[in-house]
Amino acid sequence: RYFLQTLGRVTLVTVVGASATFYYIAHKEKNPGLQLPFDPSKKTLVILGSGWGATSLLKGLDTSDYNTIVVSPKNFFLFTPLLPSVAVGTLNARSILQPTRYLTRHKQRQVLVIEAEAKEVDPVNKTVTLSDDSEIRGQISSTTIPYDYLVYAVGAETQTFGIPGVKEHACFMKELHDAEKMQGRFLDCVESAAFPGQSDEEKDRLLHMVVVGGGPTGIELSGELRDFLEEDLKSWYPELASRIRITLVEALPSVLPSFSKELIAYTERTFKESDIDILTKTMVRKVNEKSVVLKGPDGVEREVPCGMVVWAAGNTSRQITRDLMAKLPEDQANKRGITVDDHLRMKGTRDIFAIGDCTASSYAPTAQVASQQGSYLSRVFKLLAKKDKLEADLSHAETSEEAEKLKKQVDKVKLKPFHYSHQGSLAYIGSDKAIADLPIFGREWTSGGVATFMFWRSAYLSTLFSLRNRSLVAGDWMRVKLWGR
Ligand code: FAD
Ligand code: NAI
Structure with missing residues (x-):
């Protein structure tokens, strides 16, 4: 009984202490x-x-x-x-x-x-x-x-290389309004596919999402789209979910060229298990309202119907x-x-x-x-x-x-030159998995999986600029676990 009483008191003091500290920091931030x-x-x-x-x-x-x-x-x-x-x-x-x-x-x-x-x-x-x-x-x-x-x-700004139709028909992933526009367009594609009487061919077109660019932005976005599909859309639209396809198009021979070879292979395997198609050595040549024109490794151009194109092809x-x-x-x-x-x-x-x-x-x-x-x-x-x-x-x-x-x-008064200290690279790849290339004691340490995902989350939570952001992001993650997106 004595042990339980002590434990109870310690818990109470900790909770009150933590709440008071939280309130004090929040109050100082606000005032x-x-x-x-x-x-x-x-x-x-x-x-x-x-x-x-x-x-x-x-x-x-x-x-x-x-x-x-x-x-x-x-x-x-x-x-x-x-x-x-x-x-x-x-x-x-x-x-x-x-x-x-x-x-x-x-x-x-x-x-x-x-x-x-x-x-x-x-x-x-x-x-x-x-x-x-x-x-x-x-x-x-x-x-x-x-x-x-x-x-x-x-x-x-986002690089388009002057490729026809990109500015008119694709969504970007750089600014806040890009993310909001993409969310609206994605859900619109799903709802249009659910419209009574839609042909199978049209459903397949509307539910085909093409992500252009196998850099970290394209990879993370494809992973997030896959999570949305698996964790929410499958139960909200059971009749359509199996038709949703995600294709990632990359001009180079592999995705994520800045990450180590093991992590590239791990990402490609994870995408394969998640049914995300990766087309490497494939260039997008044109974006139309309802399709993209791809040029594959064989040099042949083909038109692929799709409902949405997200353009993540780098900076200019x-x-x-x-x-x-x-x-x-x-x-x-x-x-x-x-x-x-x-x-x-x-x-x-x-x-x-x-x-x-x-x-x-x-x-x-x-x-x-x-x-x-x-x-x-x-x-x-x-x-x-x-x-x-x-x-x-x-x-x-x-x-x-x-x-x-x-x-x-x-x-x-002498200015020291700027020196960059690389803290490592992290990326989320969907299915509650992340990859990390971290320099530890002068050696490159690579890791991928669910534990790395927990590390990814905690790293970004601590990098957020304010207590307000941290509380909101942590709250959102909890909300999604409980009630979905
Ligand atoms: P920005 O952060 O882009 O800021 C530019 C600012 O200038 C903006 O506020 C803009 O509104 C303003 N501006 C634009 N035009 C004008 C103008 N004419 N006059 C005045 N102001 C103007 N990097 C990582 O290291 N890790 C990551 O995990 C990571 N994830 C990313 C995910 C996405 C989806 C994207 C798009 C990028 C990511 N990056 C990541 C890259 C990172 O965001 C950029 O390298 C970083 O934002 C560059 O900082 P910056 O200050 O140069 O430019
Ligand atoms: P990126 O430049 O890294 O990748 C763009 C990719 O698009 C390239 O691999 C390129 O070959 C491909 N591409 C270009 N044109 C194409 C076409 N017509 N058809 C097919 N593929 C085409 O751009 P990204 O991913 O937007 O990243 C920009 C910067 O932001 C990078 O420095 C990246 O490291 C950083 N970033 C880092 C993240 C992280 O660390 N988790 C997340 C997102 C971005």
Whole structure:
């Protein structure tokens, strides 16, 4: 009895303690303190974008050093690794969004957030022209703002290679609205197939889903679609479920070229068991309203009927990036994106830093790289603020001794080059299985299966930016287990 009483008390204290801590953190997140106003004596730092790079910079930035302005057409950060889960309804969209103001409200000095798209960067006059292109606009919807420092983190857009019909008929998987559009179209295909009197041939067409691109995005999305089919649609549409087909099309000889050979083989085996067809060495040549034209390894083109095409064929630069690079032709000639130096400064400029998917570097265009670059820049800006202050003091030095001393201090402020530390690659492949390539003690460790899936979930849960996101995502996973999608 004594043991049970003690256990009961310990449990009670733990539960009360955990609830109080949870409430305290949530309360602090919701009610930050007052912020310092803009200071005309400080330099203006303009950040373009609210994605992985920009948000990670904002998180680490000491805003008391600058007047900071964030410009992005989206007033939120999107946790892209979990976007395919939104496309099939495993997660709610709001669970993986973090409003940018939620983050900036916690900064020491206020940050101006402008929901607008940057249209032009003028590196000579140091200005950015922006415009509010949203559906609802006020009397003023376009303006030009000056900057002292610019962080360019606008990401990339989906590559279509100019293939006919992609923009008109396919769904992408890059932005939140892409996932929502895909979810709507997928369910529409199923409902249209369920329409009374539909021929078998038409049912088969409507229920054939084609995913283009065997990179991590295409693989994760195919896995999620398969889960939706197995765990929900089979019981909701028993007469149609057996007709639903998923085909993954990849131009290269294998899927997931960036993962190790064992994991590629494991993924292909898992897809085979899940009845997901993988067509490698096959190029999509055209997307029609009701079909795709494929060119197989034999070089023959054939038209395959389908209800939905999801296009996940990689990245390309945005127009604004190409325009900015065209202004610096001598230093910016890489077609893949912006060239930066070791400190992530855009080559050919003094005050523009570029990070993430908009740059061309030896690193893969991943969230991991963009977020490490963002936190690196937050440290760079701390040093730059220190250096700027010392230089200002130097210009007002009254004696030559004082000037000499300050000059020495300025010289001591040295920026270390950016160093990327790869934490490994993870991908969800459906059927409660994930794959992982992890560098452990200098060696590559590969793993795939259900345990890796648990690791995948816990890794992403801990990477989410706020307690709010973590609670919402964990709640969604529980909801799906209990009541389905
Ligand atoms: P983004 O995060 O794309 O942010 C760009 C920002 O710029 C956005 O806020 C955008 O609204 C804004 N913007 C666009 N145009 C303008 C403009 N003209 N003016 C101002 N702002 C503008 N990587 C991983 O490491 N692990 C993963 O598991 C993973 N999963 C992924 C899953 C999916 C479905 C996708 C699509 C990508 C995934 N990635 C993953 C890749 C990762 O999302 C990108 O590498 C990362 O988002 C790059 O960060 P970024 O800051 O450069 O760009
Ligand atoms: P990707 O560039 O990795 O893959 C696109 C694939 O599409 C390529 O393999 C290409 O050969 C294929 N392709 C292109 N055109 C084609 C055509 N016409 N027909 C058939 N196949 C065609 O793009 P993805 O998957 O969008 O990833 C982009 C970046 O984001 C990558 O760096 C990736 O590592 C990262 N990412 C990482 C994830 C993870 O770590 N779990 C998840 C999603 C993305």
